Amino acid sequence: MQHVFSRATVLALLALMVLSAAGCGGKRSIIIPQEPVTPQVQQPVRRSALDEGSEALKRGDAATAERIFGMMTARTDITPEERLGAWRGYSMAAEANAHPNLALDGLEGWRRLDPAADAGQDWQDTWYRAMSRISRTESRQRATAVFGDAARPWGLRAQAGLIVATRQWEGGDISGSLQTLSNLWSQAGAQAGAAGSQSFRAALENRLFDELKRSDNATVEQLAATVTPENEGRYPYNIIELESARRMAAANAGSLRALETLTRLQRSGNFNDPNLLGTVLTPLEQSGMRASRTVALALPMTGAFGNIGWKISRGAGAAQWELSRTGVEVEVVVLNTESPDWLDKLAALPPQCVVVGGPLRTNSFGAAKERGLTGQRAFFTFLPQLDGGEEGRVAWRFFTSPDDQVNALLGFTQDALGVTSYGVLHPDDAFGGKMASLFAERARARGASVASTMSYPTGKHQEWNRIAGSFVKVRTINSYPVPGATFEATFLPDSWKNTEMLVPNLFFHGEDRQVLLGTALWEQGLAGQKSVDVRNFGLAVFPGAWNGAQATPAGDALARTLREAGNPDAPDFWVGLGYDFVRFASNMGLPEKGWTPAEVNRRLADAQRMQWAMGALHWSADGHASQDLFLFAPTSDGFKPVEPTEFRQKLERTRERHEARAKAAATATPQ
Structure with missing residues (x-):
């Protein structure tokens, strides 16, 4: 039988064939039957075709469903309702058949027939799944366009935004x-x-x-x-x-x-x-x-440092109680390092006790190391430093280091005050010499200079005045002492008691413009003081790891727990240390067996992400600790946090007064 084609029919078929060929690159939106059928012999689409496609899709035969629905979208003799159903089914089948571009084109065909279709769950879910299958670049471009189109439904825009975030x-x-x-x-x-x-x-x-x-x-x-x-x-x-x-x-x-x-x-x-x-x-x-843990604390509970041990254990108990109320059971075992059998007790602890806090003293840690216990449990010592090469490998620190103190002082004076030149005046003992060398090294590493370094004999106070005058290069002008020091800040690594006696000697020689930099030792000497003469310390600062004047969620929780336990005293650094350590140790999650130093170092990245009562501790990838410190100024009743702007203004006024006195001395009439 000879087929007769009208001109319109031929043009229509050619157009469909062109569209089909264009889709071969991966974006075919219409499927054409291999054998075109002329209008003269074309049979009406049975209404059951939609059902056939839907049934194929339900039973997981996406290829058949895509073919059935695709054929329907190409027909001209179906009702608008059938055409809408065909585009809907074709979109979903193409996506299920891993043809995302065809699915996206089908969704647009569906929306042309029903502009509100993209507000429906089926449309959005199909779109979201198809977008996850196309290239990242194209999906981000398409999603960005939809996300920014306020006319589109919010649910669709939200899913587009999530795709943008993913990309x-x-x-x-x-x-x-x-x-x-x-x-x-x-x-x-x-x-x-x-x-x-x-x-x-x-x-x-x-x-x-x-x-x-x-x-x-x-x-x-x-x-x-x-x-x-x-x-x-x-x-x-x-x-x-x-x-x-x-x-x-x-x-x-x-x-x-x-x-x-x-x-x-x-x-x-x-x-x-x-x-x-x-x-x-x-x-x-x-x-x-x-969620249960056993944590050990190796602390001096008797002797000269017993008071510190009790404070740490008090903070640990507060953390234990707080964690228990949230469903995390932590057993805290406190071992008195002043007791001769403390190492035996530590060795006998159950295997689930992997983490040890302390010891607080170097000789106690040395004893644990000699016993071989550092290889059995992860020690987080309350020591300012460990022997070279041990940190992050043999044990870890849970304590402020000299580096932390020096860096805090240099950061403040350089960044907030613009200081670039320093002097160092230190006692002639091992601690003073070590801190002086560290300060000079860190200052130079930050691009600053140390213009003068001088030591004084710790027990010979009568020599301090002479040394102070030499340190500030004092000279007499018309009977007035005028210092010739060019540096702007002086590092004083000594106890508060000694510094209290040393600093007046600087003022005696006219040096009142120096920013005086102390260490954490000052905090120990000033804590609890009620009457301190701070006339010569208006420009003094020192670092500390505990800021009771600054409200924090963890600090407030600690104070509240202590009050509930009947302890009205405000927490201090040592109490905060015990509190933070137990919460930190409960986050470590080390296995009972098979842990390694490398595993500890890896887990530190997660464990340190907690709310800290004291200054936050951080660990590098190799297990070296550093701590964020606060800066304080001495006051008549102890000390208070430093306010940088106020401090800088005070420094400027002091320098102006100093220059005025120097000029007055130069023009004074000699007596």
Whole structure:
């Protein structure tokens, strides 16, 4: 039988063939039958074709469904309702058949027939899945366009924003990604009232969780590094932490750490989808696992340092009680290092006691090391320094170092005051000499100079005045002492008691413009003082690791717990040290067996992300500790935090008065 084609029919078929050929590059939006059928012999589409396609899609035969629906979209003799159903089915089938570009084209065909289609869940879910299959560059471009189109439904725009954030972190832009996610969360709060807001935010939580599951370990670790105690409870950081915990739980050695993390997240209660956390937490709880730890503290509980040991243990007890109220059981075992059998007791502790805080004294740590106990447990000593090469390998520090003190002083004087030249006046003992050398080394490393270094005999106070005059290069002008020192600040690494006697000698020789820099030793001498003569210390500063004048969540919690326990005294550094250590140790999550120093160093990156009562401690990748310190100024009743602007203004006024006196001395009439 001869087929007869009209001109219009021929043109239509040619157009369809061109569209089909153009789609061969991966973006075919229409499927053409291999054997064209003329209108004269074309049979009407049976209404059951939609059902056939839907049934094929339900049973997982996406290829057949795509073919059936694709054929329907090319027909001209179907009703508008059938055409809408065909485009809908074709979009979903093409996506399921891993043809994302065809699916996206199909979605546009669906939306042309029903402009409100993109507000529906099926349309949005198909779009989201298809976008995850195309190239990262194209998906980011498409998603950015949708995200910025205020005319599109919010639910779709939110999913587009999440895709943008995902592509950002895949491209290394972690901060940009987090900002996009935070913006999404804020915008979701303004959508459709409280109920709608919760629904949108619950969807954001689940979508982000799904995206993180598909991300590689390196990316998740980068994102997890941005989680802090302050942001842990809010989106997107709570979802990032949830995924980190899920991955930890997948490793047997990390299950306990995961449980502790999940317990913290559960306390925050900041999930809009209440079931999301349970997907990770419930299996751990059902396994019978409990968040429990045993932590040892090696402290002098008697003798000259017994008072310090009791303060540390008091803070540790506060942390233990606080953790127990949140479902984390910590057993704290305190060993008196002044007792002759303390090493035997330490060796006999159960294997789940992996982390030891202390000792506080160098000789006690040496004894533990000689006994071989440092290879059995992870010691976090309360010592300012360890022997060369030991830190991060044999043991770790949980204490301020001389480096921390010097860096804090140099940072303040250089950055806030513009000081570039220093003098060092130190006692002639081992501590003074070591601190003087360290200060000079760090100052020069920061581009500053040490113009003068001089020592004084510790026990010969009668010589201090002469040495002070030589140090400031004093000369007499018309009977007035005028110092000739060119440096702007003086480092004084000595106790407060000795410094109190030394500094008046500088003033005797007319040197009142120096910024006087002390060490943490000053805090010990000033703590609890009620009547201190600070007339010569208006420009003095010293570093410390405890700032009782600054309210922090952890510090407030410590003080509250102590009050509840019947202890009205305000906590100090030593109490804060014990409190922070127990909470830190409970975060370490070291396995009972098989841990290594490298494993400790790796876990430190997570364990240090907590709210600190004292100045925050940080550890480098090789396990070396540093601490953020506060700066204080002596007062008549102790000391107070330094306010940089106020201090700088006082320094400028003092320098002006000094210059005026020097000029007056130069023009005075000799007597």
